[in-house]
Amino acid sequence: MAGFSDGERERIRAALLDAGSELFARYGLDKTTVGELADAAGIATGSFYTFFDSKERLYYEVLMERAEDAFARMTAAVEAADGPESGTRAFLREAIAIVEEDPLIRNLVYGNERERLLRAISDEEIEATKERKVALLAPYVERWQDEGVVRSGDPETLALAVQSAGFVVAHRDEFGSEEEYEAVRDALVDLVAAGLASP
Amino acid sequence: MAGFSDGERERIRAALLDAGSELFARYGLDKTTVGELADAAGIATGSFYTFFDSKERLYYEVLMERAEDAFARMTAAVEAADGPESGTRAFLREAIAIVEEDPLIRNLVYGNERERLLRAISDEEIEATKERKVALLAPYVERWQDEGVVRSGDPETLALAVQSAGFVVAHRDEFGSEEEYEAVRDALVDLVAAGLASP
Structure with a gap:
């Protein structure tokens, strides 16, 4: 070789x-x-x-390294919090901050490089990454449900619903101003965290 | 002429x-x-x-007609509900259903025609449409705040935060399946409605 x-x-x-x-x-x-x-x-x-195999493949490997760091930060944010509402809020804030800060992760989440990148990745790898992502918050949701401090429902669906609030980042340019975007983003995070924590 | x-x-x-x-x-x-x-x-x-002036301009006028119908449906949904949580949920479900159903509104919200269309519309018109959209839920939030049944905070920011949960529609293709998308979408709507209604 x-x-x-x-x-x-x-x-x-x-x-x-x-x-x-x-x-x-x-x-x-x-x-x-x-x-x-x-x-x-x-x-x-x-x-x-x-x-x-290709530069897309290298891009993917770079992304996976960054994703591991990101996942660690998101998990640490929940661990540092002292309950389901503050934990969910901290998790989602961290997730959003990562997408806002990292141009590579941002491109994957909502850039025009997304489609091209996905073609260089096998279905199994896409599925594995997704499961990895769901597995971040779902175990906490399940634990909180056992303690009766969050709403009932499928933990994975609830975890994905919380994370889906993060799509707002992809629509940042559609707000009237950066201030408005930030205020709405923070309010949405608060709503979702409070909603999860209302059993 | x-x-x-x-x-x-x-x-x-x-x-x-x-x-x-x-x-x-x-x-x-x-x-x-x-x-x-x-x-x-x-x-x-x-x-x-x-x-x-252009076909883009006609497209915009067609959209404005449809938007008025959509706004009426969204307001009717809140009016028909019997409280802040069910009202917010009905409002958001209706908003999401409209975007899912109407190809023209969908294109405006997240299609590739968005940019081109925006160039055919004056800043004042964009601003007026946005204010019109914010004005749909914000008065209800304000009234509910007076009754002490929803969280405090700027009513317009909270209304926009509720509506921002609707961005999930633009990411429908990114879910593993249509069933997963629907379950997560509905859970997100529930979280946001419950979050607003937790004072």
Whole structure:
């Protein structure tokens, strides 16, 4: 495989993930070429494909790394809170902040790169990521239901409903002003958290 | 103006609105031509422009007619309910049903015709439509606040937050199945309504 030792492969793979993380965030999927990515990792363009099937595939792997960080932040937010309402609010605020802050995650959630990216990912991987996402809040909902402090209903459906409030981020530009968007976003988070916590 | 009497102008204008309503819904803004619209109303293509500045403008007028019907349905839904939680739920369900059912309103809310359409509408008109939309639920929120049966906060912000839950419609395709979308959509509506009604 282009004569790389296992150690070299590991180093190059990490360098490609770093290059992807930086270049995709700065220039987007379209304007970043395989040549530039390979260059940044110090390999020939042709060697790129012994690491990733396509730049979309690299983009996906970069995203998965970021998603793990994001998921950890969201879980930590619930853990730090002291009940279902504040926990749900903290979880959703964190989720929204991540999408607002991270250009790569934002593109996946509502960018025009979404469709193209999904084509580079298998159905199984899409399903696994989704299950991973649902599994973040659903166990807390279930626990809170056992304690009788949140409404009843399928925990996964309720968890997805809470997370669906986050779609507001994708419609940020449709508000009259940034202030209005922020006020409405925060009010929506409050409504959803209070709604879940009203048994 | 092309020799039309006032009565003729009124009749032709109504015919153009009908034609737009049908053709835009069936073929979309792009694939419907001014020639087809004029044809359907029995006038020459050139005469179209003595009625509307552009097909985008006609599209907007058709939408405004439909929006008035939609607004009436949403208000009737709140009026028919017997409290803030069921009223908010009925309002939001109705709003979502309208977007799901009406291809023209759906295109405005999240289609690729949105941008193009907005360019044909003045800022004042966009603002007026938005104020009209906010004015639907906000007075009820204010009244409910006076009765102490909903949470406090700016009524317009709360009304917009409730309506923002409707963004989920624009993300229908991102759910695993139609059943999942419907379950999550309904749960989100329930959360928001219960959240507003928890003072």
